[in-house]
Amino acid sequence: MSGKGLVELVSVHKSYGNRPAVTDVNLRIPSGAYCCLLGPSGCGKSTTLRMLAGHEAVTEGDILMDNRNVTLLSPTQRGTAMMFQNYALFPHMNCLDNVAFGLRIGGMKTAERHARARELLALVNMQDYAQSFPDQLSGGQQQRVALARALITEPDVVLLDEPLSALDPFLRIKMRKELKSIQQKLGLTFIHVTHSQEEAFALADLAVVMEGGRIQQIAEPRELFEQPATPFVAQFIGGHNLLTAQPGARQNDQVQLHFDPQGSGWIDSHRLPAGQGELSFSVRCDHIDLQPGQHPAAAGQFAVTASISDIEFQGQFIYVECTTSTGNTLMAYLPDRHFGQLPLHAGDLVTLSWSAQHLNLFQPQHLNSTAQVAQPAMAI
């Protein structure tokens, strides 16, 4: 571990004219971490990356690297290197010269810089292609060369702008393993922009979900999936149902929640967020159990009845879409082996139930920022 590559963004804002692109971003990425900036297109993740790289001016706020304010410094002075979306290899240079470009700029002698470039080509397993030109290489090979080019200036922080999006799905999985292993081998901080939650889950030590130019949640991938902080996050990473509930009767330290009129369940009152009125929560699709017919909620369970509107076979699981009497859609992922024992068909009345501890309540202050997220929950 180099111990370098600590990156901090302090109240960073970016606007183009009057249009804000990134608002109030505060983020601390520890040295040697693999951080994924995750979000839909136009969420500000690429702009944030470009500001880190020094290719986009910061409107307000500061960027710190290893406790050094680098807001106004050039990319080389920052010690960052960027890998571009379509790799941006120089078409008039062979791989060796492409990789050695940063050293040529630094004024290193040809023999010396070529020797160093060969080492890096070997690191990414491209030593046999030193004399090839970019247009003779496949997407994956170009990507390796681009990575070698980014690494040659010995950066502390490597910035990757959707590095895998141009590859086919099979190669994407292979290359993401390589990225991760190179990152671990060199102990560098990698900051990787992606719109694929699958990629972020597989790679990241730290995932940052952005939407509308704001950070929605900063967490490890596992926490992100188990406890999405906002309805947007739950929706974006997929596999979650979003519902709203009204608190009702209290008994001891339990509170009854009503949702979708006839659905209800009890939870510990200390889990309730401060304030009164409507609550919003999510529950994972794979935490929902299905039973044919109408049943009351068992102790410690939430239950609601609905009719099946669609059943899809998805391989590892069966996707069941249900519609409640008020028109809310709930999705459940049933393991194949359970589904085989249940005679379920579209149109059947079923009871959906889940354990109270699987209920993920959103804090009300998080609801405001996602008021614009009005689209229905998407199934993955």
Add this chain to the structure above:
Amino acid sequence: MNRGLLSVSHLQALPLSLTLLMFLVFPIAVIIIVSFWDYDSYQLIPGFILDNYQYLLTSSVTWQAYLNTFKYAISTWLITLVLGFSIAYYLAFHIRTTRMQTLLFMLCTIPFFTSNIIRMISWIPLLGRNGMVNSFLLSTGLIEQPLEFLLYSDFSIILAYVHLYTLFMVTPIFNTMMRIDRRLIEAARDAGAAPWQILLMVIVPLCKSGILIGSIFVLTMVMGDFVTVSIMGGGLHASVGLIIKNEISLLQYPAAAASAVVLLITVLIMLMVMFRLVDIRKEL
């Protein structure tokens, strides 16, 4: 089957082949043949003599004319290259909106709304002994005598060439510049390249084909020109094209043909050298 296909494709190539044959191969063949003929004041005498070439290649007038023509060609080429590259660079990299780019590019083409001759003649009242430039400089007291080199000089000839041909340099270079992926420039900047390094190591190499095409336009046009030299040179300056034109007006067709053949060969050699430097098929 194969033969049938062959004849169909031959048939499809026929119109173009005929056109080229009639308008390119035939005239050149005629010129080459006539260049070996004899002539007197009244008529062309068919034959095969080398006198035309011998006279041409041993005359100091020819060598002087070639020297002059090369001087014009190379000066014009250098100036239009620098100007054309700078204008194209400005249009391609400094103007952000496509609308503004189109507008400014149209502005560059305005001189082409009038003919060559008019554009050249319009320089005369500006540059003449009592022209606008001289009167202005005299009235401000910067000079006491009118500047003689402004008109009917190498200066005015090259000025007119630059005026006429810069756009032929701007257009192809601008085209290749617009095709450069802007992320390449960012990638170079990311590697620490200063603006001049980006220019020399990234932009210029990627504009090679545009520079070559522009250079071909400018060099061939200047090499073959006679109008500009005769108007802007005031009849005092010789160029290869002008010699050919004079020989034609004196009805010395075989001599003119021989000059034309030598000029053609010269230009072809120049083109070969240029194509050797840049592999145009690879670049396009």
